Amino acid sequence: MFEKLDGGEAGTLRRHPAFLLYSILDESVEEFFPLVESLKEGIDAYMDRLVADGGGKGLDQVMHYKHRNMALRRTVSSLRDVVMRLARRELALIPEDMVVYFLDIFDHLTRIYLETDNNSDLISSLLDIHLNVISNRLNVTMKRLTAIATFFMPATFLAGIYGMNFAHMPEINWYYGYLYFWIAIIVITLVMFLVGKRQDWL
Structure with a gap:
């Protein structure tokens, strides 16, 4: 700002204080551009990490980005309205030859506002990806629990049959009946486990 005051525009500043207002604005x-870029880089990095290995710090990080972007967007939107009023010379203190300067600021604010729009879209995509990752994790967990329950179904079935108190069950009188029972359960469960591993159920 001080370079502008000391440069060739100093005559304009001496003629009217509007140039000082322009310089401050x-x-x-200009300070908004690094903020927008930093926010965008953070969102991109988090999205890459989330897609690559399902990592991330949870929804708290996503909401942090969302709140920062919303705050920046509200600030830029309000400032755009103010600058546009200045460019339209709604205030008598703005001379006509200063309009182009305020329009330049308005153009910068518009670019920043569009960047916040893009960040909003990225955050929405990030939220969708995050929810999809959570859903996929839940599906994998449910699939594994279902597979484990399926492995024990034959044992439960056999135990239910031989737990019935019928008077005439030939296997009950077998000398090695108990051993055969355990061999059958172990073999069936092992076969189902191997099939499950091959079918990627686990």
Whole structure:
């Protein structure tokens, strides 16, 4: 800002204080660009990490990005309205030859506002990806629990049959009946486990 005051525009500044207002606004608006870029880089990095290995810090990080972007967007939107009023010379203190300067600031604010729009879209996509990752994890967990329950179904079935108190069950009188029972359960469960591993149920 001080370079502008000391440069060739100093004559304009001496003629009217509107140039000082322009200089302050211009320097303030320039500070928004690094903020938007930093936010975008953070969102991109989080999205890459989430897609690559399902990592991330949960929805808290996503909501942090969302709140930062919303706050920046509200600030830029309000400032755009103010600058547009200045560019339209709704205030008598703005001379006509200063309009182009305020339009330049308005153009910068519009670019920043569009960047916040893009960030909003990225955050929405990030939220969708995050929810999909959670859903996929839940599906994998449910699939594994279902597979484990399926492995024990034959044992439960056989135990239910031989747990019935019927008077005439030939296997009950077998000398090695108990051993055969356990061999059958172990073999069936092992076969189902191997099939499950081959079918990627686990």
